[in-house]
Amino acid sequence: MAESSESRxxxxxxxxxxxxxxxxxxxxxxxxxxxxxxxxxxxxxxxGRALDGLLTSWTSLLSxxxxxxxxxxTTIDHVKEVxxxxxxxxxxxxxxxxxxxxxxxxxxxxEHPEEAEQERIKNLDAAIARQxxxxxxxxxxxxxxxxxxxxxxxxxxxxxxx
Numbered sequence: 001m002a003e004s005s006e007s008r009x010x011x012x013x014x015x016x017x018x019x020x021x022x023x024x025x026x027x028x029x030x031x032x033x034x035x036x037x038x039x040x041x042x043x044x045x046x047x048g049r050a051l052d053g054l055l056t057s058w059t060s061l062l063s064x065x066x067x068x069x070x071x072x073x074t075t076i077d078h079v080k081e082v083x084x085x086x087x088x089x090x091x092x093x094x095x096x097x098x099x100x101x102x103x104x105x106x107x108x109x110x111e112h113p114e115e116a117e118q119e120r121i122k123n124l125d126a127a128i129a130r131q132x133x134x135x136x137x138x139x140x141x142x143x144x145x146x147x148x149x150x151x152x153x154x155x156x157x158x159x160x161x162x
Contacts, residue, residue, distance in 0.1 A: 046100050046103070047097075047100040047101070047104065050093070050096040050097045050099070050100045051097060053093045053096060053097075054090075054093040054094060054096070054097050056093070057086070057089040057090040057092075057093040058090060058093075060086055060089065060090075061086040061087065061089075061090050064082050064083070064086050065083060065086070
């Protein structure tokens with residue numbers, strides 16, 4: 001069961017939903033024009049397109065903010081405008097990637113509620129253990145900070161006397 005849900009999650013991330021049947025198997029028409037996706041780095045899915053947009057905007061951001069001198073005379077306003085556009089495009093691309101991951105995650109949680117519940121319980125147990133560890137450290141950290149504060153307070157008092 002766990003292996004089939006992991007393969008389904010992988011299919012959700014790699015393949016289009018329209019190309020899968022109800023069991024998550026690839027279907028659809030074969031490529032007739034000879035273009036296969038083997039040569040592509042990213043598949044033509046929502047996530048693939050979002051990642052491609054992210055990489056494109058990152059490349060644009062880096063290429064337009066390079067520190068080399070150009071023969072063209074550019075004004076500060078032009079540089080500012082281009083930078084704002086590139087940063088906005090990069091932010092939008094990051095949000096698209098995040099939205100695709102969220103969509104895939106929600107879809108997987110809906111299709112596999114038992115495993116999702118087990119995952120939530122495991123994450124909650126880890127969070128509780130982490131909180132217990134942090135609560136256990138409170139007395140030591142508080143004592144150390146009080147000692148640091150009192151020692152720096154005494155040093156400041158000694159320096160005022162001179």
